[in-house]
Amino acid sequence: MTLFDPTLPPAQYLAHADLIHDEAAVRLAIAELAAALKLSLHDSQPLVLCVMGGAVVLAGQLLPLLDFPLEFDYVQASRYHNQTQGQTLLWKVLPSHHVKDRTVVLIDDILDEGHTLAAIREKCLEQGASRVVIAVLAEKLLGHEKPIRADHVGLQVPNRYVFGCGMDVYGWWRNLPAIYALPEQVSPAALSG
Ligand SMILES: O=P(O)(O)OC[C@H]1O[C@H](OP(=O)(O)OP(=O)(O)O)[C@H](O)[C@@H]1O
Numbered sequence: 001m002t003l004f005d006p007t008l009p010p011a012q013y014l015a016h017a018d019l020i021h022d023e024a025a026v027r028l029a030i031a032e033l034a035a036a037l038k039l040s041l042h043d044s045q046p047l048v049l050c051v052m053g054g055a056v057v058l059a060g061q062l063l064p065l066l067d068f069p070l071e072f073d074y075v076q077a078s079r080y081h082n083q084t085q086g087q088t089l090l091w092k093v094l095p096s097h098h099v100k101d102r103t104v105v106l107i108d109d110i111l112d113e114g115h116t117l118a119a120i121r122e123k124c125l126e127q128g129a130s131r132v133v134i135a136v137l138a139e140k141l142l143g144h145e146k147p148i149r150a151d152h153v154g155l156q157v158p159n160r161y162v163f164g165c166g167m168d169v170y171g172w173w174r175n176l177p178a179i180y181a182l183p184e185q186v187s188p189a190a191l192s193g
């Protein structure tokens with residue numbers, strides 16, 4: 001057996017992956033997220049911040065389902081740098097002063113260890129946001145406490161590296177409409193076949 005590695009052609013990741021949530025399940029989860037956000041935020045004129053780049057697919061599908069007035073902007077912070085382990089958080093685009101006195105909704109593809117969303121929430125509060133609401137497409141089940149909780153979670157995923165629906169595997173496959181998990185190990189025979 002060999003560890004799944006980052007040098008393979010991208011088709012290999014998908015060929016050996018396990019489907020975790022199919023496209024219909026993702027669409028249903030996004031519709032449910034929209035319904036929950038409508039209930040809690042319809043009269044708050046929120047500023048919705050997309051956490052680029054993983055949340056781009058969620059943002060594109062969720063926003064048209066929200067039928068109340070909102071403003072849209074984005075932040076960008078990367079902790080995985082197209083790898084499968086979290087590293088130091090690198091800020092690329094900070095929340096702007098526009099968050100001041102606003103209800104801010106952070107939308108992201110995945111809450112894993114929670115360090116990314118905890119840091120973004122903290123920055124928004126430092127910049128004067130009056131309230132920060134967090135909605136994620138997926139939360140990874142780690143079995144231990146995290147530094148932050150999401151207010152709205154679409155789907156749960158197992159403690160494996162997942163991709164699709166905005167989430168990358170070594171930079172690839174954010175474009176998939178369903179969520180897959182990378183295998184921990186793949187036999188050399190399977191990769192050469
Ligand atoms: O809960 P955590 O363990 O902190 O991880 C979650 C973050 O990891 C991913 O971002 P990534 O750093 O891969 O950047 P990306 O959005 O460009 O893919 C994802 O989009 C979340 O923002």
Ligand SMILES: Nc1nc2[nH]cnc2c(=O)[nH]1
Pocket residue numbers: 080110112113160161162163164167168169
């Ligand atoms: N693509 C992807 N990004 C992540 N960021 C934190 N966890 C994950 C994960 O499982 N997959």
